[in-house]
Amino acid sequence: MRQSQNGGKRVLIVGGAGYLGSILSRKLLSNGFKVKVLDVLMYGREPIEEMLAHDAFELVEGDMRNISTLVKAIERVDQVVNLAAIVGDPACTLKPADTIETNFLANRALAEACKYNQINRFVYASTCSVYGMMEGDEKLTEESSLNPVSLYARSKVQAEEGILSLEDENFSPTILRMSTLYGYSPRMRFDLVVNTMTKNAVIDKKIFVHGGGKQWRPLLNVEDAAEAYMRVLQEPLKNVKGQTFNVGSEEQNYQILDIAKAVKESVPNAKLIVEGEEKDLRNYFVSFSKIEKTLEFKAVKQLKDSIFRIKKAIEDNRFSNINDPKYYNVEIG
Structure with missing residues (x-):
């Protein structure tokens, strides 16, 4: 306890x-x-x-x-x-x-x-x-x-x-x-998969999935x-x-393609583009039963709600320059 x-x-x-x-x-x-x-x-x-x-x-x-x-x-x-x-x-x-x-x-x-x-x-x-x-x-x-x-x-x-x-x-x-x-933060990042896809969907009307999108990721x-x-x-x-x-949350082990589809549900006018061969070797489906049992920890925030919040923040011009380097841990092209 x-x-x-x-x-x-x-x-x-x-x-x-x-x-x-x-x-x-x-x-x-x-x-x-x-x-x-x-x-x-x-x-x-x-x-x-x-x-x-x-x-x-x-x-x-x-x-x-x-x-x-x-x-x-x-x-x-x-x-x-x-x-x-x-x-x-x-x-x-x-x-x-x-x-x-x-x-x-x-x-x-x-x-x-x-x-x-x-x-x-x-x-x-x-x-x-x-x-x-x-x-x-x-x-x-x-x-x-x-x-x-x-x-x-x-x-x-x-x-x-x-x-x-x-x-x-x-x-x-x-x-x-x-x-x-993923999700909204006072120090916002747009170089994380959910946040990046949401930004690209709202701004560029495109959602890119590289390497086929079958890789598993815990979110x-x-x-x-x-x-x-x-x-x-x-x-x-x-x-x-x-x-x-x-x-993490066992319910939020997602394949990359399914993350993209969730973003598209919130931004239906964005085009989903799946391209390229599998290059990213990372692929892991993770169990979180230990932290749930020991610490009684259970994730409560849902992916779709978080995508909507980021989408609304972008549409409400909460970010004066969304390409400002302060929103990225690595330089963008």
């Missing part, structure tokens, strides 16, 4: 101004946590601007790869959530050295600093991409073999192993393997993702210490 009181616990969110972090920061503040954010603010401070005046919010602007910045960030915190990473295959391919430095080396250094300072609860954001290419048709559980097919996924596997190896009586890491996120709304992190922070430590959880 989850704790009902958060007791003013101070949580450091590394990457707290990002797509997921800006939502998680708000959610924790509204549930009685004190929130400290370490973020390089690569995409500006607008996503967290409204929180800066909150008495329980603190911002440390800087890069986690800088040791002095990292040490300052972990001062006077009880728990750490690490969301910071170079995210996704395209961005990692463009910056391989930065990927290893940020996704593996800096993550390991942060975990070691937390252990040294006896910050016991440490939550690390990994990815279901570590499963890579599914063999057979069985659902992938936390015990399934890892088969990463990209630098991004390999860096996450290395980080998981490094962090879990530090576990002892004073350091209790939890690994969350995230589904592909999760970003607001549900934030709820999962809060559940881990509220759970008695003995239930999450040293544990790995797939985070």
Whole structure:
């Protein structure tokens, strides 16, 4: 059973101004946590601007790869959530050295600093991409073999192993393997599959599916993702210490083509274009029974509702320049 009181616990969110972090920061503040954010603010401070005046919010602007910045960030915190990473295959391919430095080396250094300072609860954001290419048709559980097919996924596997190896009586890491996120956020992204398809459907009246679209992907709304992190922070430590959880919804394991069809239902005048041979080796159908049983976590946000919300935000001109680089973790053509 989850704790009902958060007791003013101070949580450091590394990457707290990002797509997921800006939502998680708000959610924790509204549930009685004190929130400290370490973020390089690569995409500006607008996503967290409204929180800066909150008495329980603190911002440390800087890069986690800088040791002095990292040490300052972990001062006077009880728990750490690490969301910071170079995210996704395209961005990692463009910056391989930065990927290893940020996704593996800096993550390991942060975990070691937390252990040294006896910050016991440490939550690390990994990815279901570590499963890579599914063999057979069985659902992938936390015990399934890892088969990463990209630098991004390999860096996450290395980080998981490094962090879990530090576990002892004073350091209790939890690994969350995230589904592909979608939905509206204060730090909006249009380089995630659902968001990208919706944007292209509304703006260009085209929905592209590359490689046939038969690949499986687990999806999760970003607001549900934030709820999962809060559940881990509220759970008695003995239930999450040293544990790995797939985070998502079994009902939201989708084939890429079916995602495109869901977008077309909301934007019927868009043309669905399926092209090319299978090039993306990633293909994984994931089980989420462990997090449902242990944390009583169940996704509540639905894909179609989220597509409609993004569509309406675009139509209402919520984004002054939808091609602004701040909406993308990788440069667009």
